[in-house]
Amino acid sequence: YFDLHHYPSSTQIQKRDIYLIKWKKSRNNMPTYYINSGSGNDSSGDGSQGSPYKTLGKVLDVIENTSADVIVEITDEETYPEHSLNYRPGFPSSLTIQHTASHLGRPKFDATGAGTNMQFINFDGVHIATSNVTASIIGIEIETNNAADFFDGTFNNGLEFHISGCFLYGARALLGSFNRSARPVSTIKQSTLFFTDDGAGGDMIQAANGLEISNCLLSSSAGFGAILKGSAGFGSNNVTASFCTIISRRTNQ
Numbered sequence: 134y135f136d137l138h139h140y141p142s143s144t145q146i147q148k149r150d151i152y153l154i155k156w157k158k159s160r161n162n163m164p165t166y167y168i169n170s171g172s173g174n175d176s177s178g179d180g181s182q183g184s185p186y187k188t189l190g191k192v193l194d195v196i197e198n199t200s201a202d203v204i205v206e207i208t209d210e211e212t213y214p215e216h217s218l219n220y221r222p223g224f225p226s227s228l229t230i231q232h233t234a235s236h237l238g239r240p241k242f243d244a245t246g247a248g249t250n251m252q253f254i255n256f257d258g259v260h261i262a263t264s265n266v267t268a269s270i271i272g273i274e275i276e277t278n279n280a281a282d283f284f285d286g287t288f289n290n291g292l293e294f295h296i297s298g299c300f301l302y303g304a305r306a307l308l309g310s311f312n313r314s315a316r317p318v319s320t321i322k323q324s325t326l327f328f329t330d331d332g333a334g335g336d337m338i339q340a341a342n343g344l345e346i347s348n349c350l351l352s353s354s355a356g357f358g359a360i361l362k363g364s365a366g367f368g369s370n371n372v373t374a375s376f377c378t379i380i381s382r383r384t385n386q
Contacts, residue, residue, distance in 0.1 A: 163227075165204040166192045170211040170240075182208075189230065189242070190218050193254075202227040207240045207273065216244035216277065218254045225265035232272040239300060244277035252285040252308075253277055256292060269295040277304040279329035284308035294319040302327035305358070306337050311372070313343030318371060321346045330356020330382075338362070340372045347373075352380040 166180035167173075173187035180186050180195065185208065192205050200223035207213075207230070220228060232240050244253040253275055256268060275283055283304045284294075290313055297320070301307075305328060313319055326349065328337040336359045338344075338351075351360050360381050361374060 163202045163204050163229075165206055166195070167206050167208055168192060168213075169208045170213055171209060182206075188213060188215055190215055193218055193220055196228075197221045198223050200224055200226050203229070205230045206234070207232040208234045210235070210238040210240050212241045212243050214243045214246065216242075216247035216253055216281075217251050220254055220256050220268065222266060227267040227269070229269040229271065230273065231269070239272060239274040241274040241276065244275060244281065244283075245303065247277050247281040249280040250282075251280075252282040252304075254283075255285045256294075266291060267293040267295075269297070270299055271295075272298040274300045276302055279303065279305045279331045282306045282308055290315040292319075293317065296321045296324050298322075299324040301325070303329055305329060305331040305335055306339075311338075311340040311342065311344040314370075315343070318343040318345050320344070321349055323348045325350045326352070328353040328358075328360065330354050330358050336360075336362040342370045342372065344372045345375075346377055347375045349374075349377045350380075351377060353382060356382070 165182075167182045167185035168180075168187065168189060168191070169185040170187060173185040175187045175191040178184045178186045180192060186192055189205060192203075196203050197219075198221060203226070205228070210232075222228065242253060247253065256266075277283060281304055283301055283306070285308055293313065293315075294308075294311075301324065307326065307328075311319055321344070326337075328351075330353055337353055338361045340361065340363060346361075353360050360379055363372065
């Protein structure tokens with residue numbers, strides 16, 4: 134955008150146009166790995182559209198310690214029994230896990246087998262804490278259990294995180310706390326999140342800084358945890374929830 138109070142010079146416009154062209158080209162050249170639970174094969178596949186992998190875990194293994202902007206395209210609407218996965222990239226990097234193949238439904242990741250204090254994906258803090266990493270989850274369904282989280286990791290300035298068009302349910306919490314003062318902020322948009330309270334008073338979404346939630350349905354089973362909580366003392370900076378329905382069934386309020 135242009136600041137109407139400070140008109141850019143022609144040189145600035147040219148630099149910005151060049152940057153946008155380079156950005157669009159880089160997006161078009163992002164390596165894409167395809168997975169399909171039916172036709173995919175983690176042993177003989179190569180992740181191409183014609184020879185996809187079978188699991189998301191295989192892709193994460195292949196790209197470990199790699200500095201790249203990666204798209205994982207899920208080409209079916211089946212169930213993937215996967216959990217306790219690790220994303221350990223080089224940096225800078227980005228990971229987009231998406232399903233755009235059809236409008237027949239969403240692929241489902243069944244992470245109900247995750248153990249206590251485990252999760253669907255762990256964004257490894259050692260690799261990401263001081264890195265420049267972006268992760269996006271688009272158009273998928275994830276189920277786990279109330280002893281686990283959907284994701285885990287330190288979501289600070291090293292990690293920009295986005296959820297869009299997803300259905301997440303069963304977990305006790307979304308992830309570790311959001312604390313991102315850098316821009317752009319992390320986002321949760323056009324998604325439904327159903328939490329199952331673990332009875333221990335844990336909070337579902339903790340955000341101290343840098344989180345935008347919009348057009349979402351957030352709900353939890355009866356229990357003691359808060360669905361959306363700020364930092365200590367319930368104070369937060371740059372955290373918003375707009376056009377959302379939030380249904381809290383806390384028994385202690």
